[in-house]
Amino acid sequence: MLHEDKIVCCFIGHRMIPEPEPVMEQVENWIQLLLSMEKPLRFLNGGMGYFDKICCDTVAKYKKLYPQREIEHWLVIPYMTSNLQTDKKNLQGIYDKIIQPTFPEGMPRQTALPARNHWMVDQSDYALA
Helix, strand or coil: CCCCCCEEEEECCCCCCCCHHHHHHHHHHHHHHHHCCCCCEEEEECCCCHHHHHHHHHHHHHHHHCCCCCEEEEEECCCCCHHHHHHHHHHHHHCCEEECCCCCCCCCHHHHHHHHHHHHHHHCCEEEC
């Protein structure tokens, strides 16, 4: 478990969001609510869609607003890609940690993605969807 003494929240969303403004507002509200709990926070992000981007930007905003708070933002990848290798330095500037859950060797990519999502939910106290 990733809990330790932190509140862990994962993001589960869609690749495309036709009307992003209400979603952005909801994400802001949820993150503010989690911040009000006065505990260290860890956010797990899949980094694969527009919802994940909205959440990523919002977490970055609150990390800047509250530098004294312990707010971690992890990218959870289902499998290694050439893009990840190319963008690793950039991603390390966005996320505090990049992790890949351990899955059985040879797991097909189409199976690894939902397995990663289930893993993130299992590790979390809250799932923002």
